[in-house]
Amino acid sequence: MSGENKVLFEITEAHLDTGLRGFPVSTVFTSEVNPQDGLHYVGYPIADLADLDPEAAVFLLFYKHLPSADELAAFKAELVKRAKVDPRVISLIGGLPKEGHPMEWMIGALNFAGMLCKTGNYREDGLNVVAQMPELVAAIYRARAGWGAPIESKPELGLVENFVHMMGVPGADAAKLTRLMRVFYVLHMDHGGGNLSTFVGKAVASGKSDMYASLGASMAGLYGPLHGRANQECLEFLEKCGTNDADAVEAFVRTELEAGRSIFGFGHAVLRAEDPRAGVQYNLGAELCADDPLFQRAAIMRERAVKVLKSSPKVKNPYPNVDAVSGTLLRACGLTDAEYYTVLFGLARCSGIAAQIVDERLVHRGGKGVAIYRPDDIPVNQPRRRLQA
Numbered sequence: 001m002s003g004e005n006k007v008l009f010e011i012t013e014a015h016l017d018t019g020l021r022g023f024p025v026s027t028v029f030t031s032e033v034n035p036q037d038g039l040h041y042v043g044y045p046i047a048d049l050a051d052l053d054p055e056a057a058v059f060l061l062f063y064k065h066l067p068s069a070d071e072l073a074a075f076k077a078e079l080v081k082r083a084k085v086d087p088r089v090i091s092l093i094g095g096l097p098k099e100g101h102p103m104e105w106m107i108g109a110l111n112f113a114g115m116l117c118k119t120g121n122y123r124e125d126g127l128n129v130v131a132q133m134p135e136l137v138a139a140i141y142r143a144r145a146g147w148g149a150p151i152e153s154k155p156e157l158g159l160v161e162n163f164v165h166m167m168g169v170p171g172a173d174a175a176k177l178t179r180l181m182r183v184f185y186v187l188h189m190d191h192g193g194g195n196l197s198t199f200v201g202k203a204v205a206s207g208k209s210d211m212y213a214s215l216g217a218s219m220a221g222l223y224g225p226l227h228g229r230a231n232q233e234c235l236e237f238l239e240k241c242g243t244n245d246a247d248a249v250e251a252f253v254r255t256e257l258e259a260g261r262s263i264f265g266f267g268h269a270v271l272r273a274e275d276p277r278a279g280v281q282y283n284l285g286a287e288l289c290a291d292d293p294l295f296q297r298a299a300i301m302r303e304r305a306v307k308v309l310k311s312s313p314k315v316k317n318p319y320p321n322v323d324a325v326s327g328t329l330l331r332a333c334g335l336t337d338a339e340y341y342t343v344l345f346g347l348a349r350c351s352g353i354a355a356q357i358v359d360e361r362l363v364h365r366g367g368k369g370v371a372i373y374r375p376d377d378i379p380v381n382q383p384r385r386r387l388q389a
Ligand code: FAM
Pocket: 225, 226, 227, 228, 229, 230, 231, 257, 261, 262, 263, 264, 265, 266, 267, 268, 269, 270, 314, 315, 316, 317, 321, 322, 323
């Protein structure tokens, strides 16, 4: 059978209540996650792109080809023009309660920005969000961490360079942090269409909610400890391990697994090999912080946690994922508080989700857009009955 009646996937009862695994939820133009060789952006393996200009990677996801030098210069200039955040958004961020998690602040910040800045055009708002996220995230950091008043934005420095400038991280080596954040940004931008935060963002946008509200919802998805917040949990997990003796690390992992707890930074719903984004970060760590004890512990986990997870028959992928080492690098480069790591993930991921929302709303189905999401459900234990016999 060919054409639109061709059977693409088989769904059985065993798929029910497994979080839509195996159900194709979308067609995607920006990226692909292959179980064996991992993430590709518009066909390019992520490891090839790791040292790209972050703006060039954004351009790739929005326009589906790498920019020429002229296109890149024009795109950077366009992002500079879009970068100014309404000062009312920054002052609203400053009033948020410190008890809130930085991701709760980020969800709030996106909604404040939507209230005050949205144009209602998905492409305009998507590019505006990309340009404005560095200032929003820097404002969250500085206000919540008590680092002082916001530092004036200089968008002409570049997306990541300006972010590091506006952060003004006390005691950090700005050049080292910039090197890390440029790679971190490119690695975290997009990951296919079925991951939780992307799926949620596109689902909300399918009801024609605006870009900012859709991204706010997607960030609520990213906030979960099994998804984006795993980078925070992973750092805490490494600290809890408390040793750099390889056999003791292995014993710790075994104890955690036997107690039914997560081995953070390992496993994946789709990947069946080491995440190439982890490989890039292990190499970057060897360049930036080879002597850092926590980085060394993460390197021991790369071997020993895999060994333990391989011995569990239920774990389908025992290998490191993107979060296995990202936190140790952030900490070694001056961002010491793990609670903030997911907003750094979100800073980058909003670019990919925004690009996918633009495609779904303005490109798919000949420009008509993907229909409002409405998967089916199967009622259980609901026999028909009436209030009165
Ligand atoms: N630690 C402990 N248990 C694990 C595990 C891990 N690293 N990886 C898989 N399992 C368990 C899993 O909970 C499931 O148990 P039940 O059958 O009792 O529910 C079983 O092994 C089969 O799981 P799977 O099919 O191999 O993986 P899933 O698709 O269900 O889950 C993950 C994928 C990522 C949620 C899971 O591997 C996990 O919890 N990893 C630790 C948390 C983490 O590092 N998350 C980051 C993921 C990252 F890519 C991201 O989104 N940022």
